[in-house]
Amino acid sequence: MTTHVDEKIYGKVMELHLNGTLTKEDYARFVPDTEELIRQHDKIRMLVIMDDFHGWDAGALWEDIKWDAKHFNHVERIAIVGDERWQKWMTGFCQPFTTATVQYFERDHLPEARAWLGD
Template sequence: MSLETHDIQVQTWADGKVVEVSICGKLTQEDCETFTAIIDEGVEKFGQIRLLFDCVGFDGWTLDGLLGDTKFGLQHYRAIFRLAVVGDKAWEKAFATFCKPFTKADVQYFDIADIELARAWLKEGT
């Protein structure tokens, strides 16, 4: 499945067990609702999913987007088995480290040049 709205693209693999979210620009509440609905489908089906956030082009949050993203994190604390954060800036690497206390997921940062390694890591054992 593939879905694109505003500045976000969402793709799934392994029958929905792996979800990739690419964000460009500022994340809005509507964007959060878009990817949350797809992630929830995978969680309902499998119990946990594997998630890749491609942050290249990500420019932060709108206020409602920050609230939506925080709500997502609280509601999905145990729902993510592995989280790959892909980026090309130092703050994105720091963001991956910042996420660790807010999830039970195994969190790893990958440089954009290594996005295929990130995808392979997520798919291991699916």
């Protein structure tokens, strides 16, 4: 299965749409944009929308760990939107790796997720 990552930036909010399995190459595409956003705003917010998302391959997981360690204090809020139980579980799993407030939203609550990030 191929991965598809779309990103959009609204002020200090980065919106990532993920499907498939995330790879190291995917990180190479969107990490520079997150780092530029951090340079501009110091603290950012992220909306991660998972649609038929299957997780990370080993290379992507390593890139994610490195990014989390480097930007531990640069993310204020993370809204995770999905429709599977493991995605909701992942919200709690992520909490020790960031100072951000992390909240899970069901797919049909996407407008609420966007509003929460804008508060």
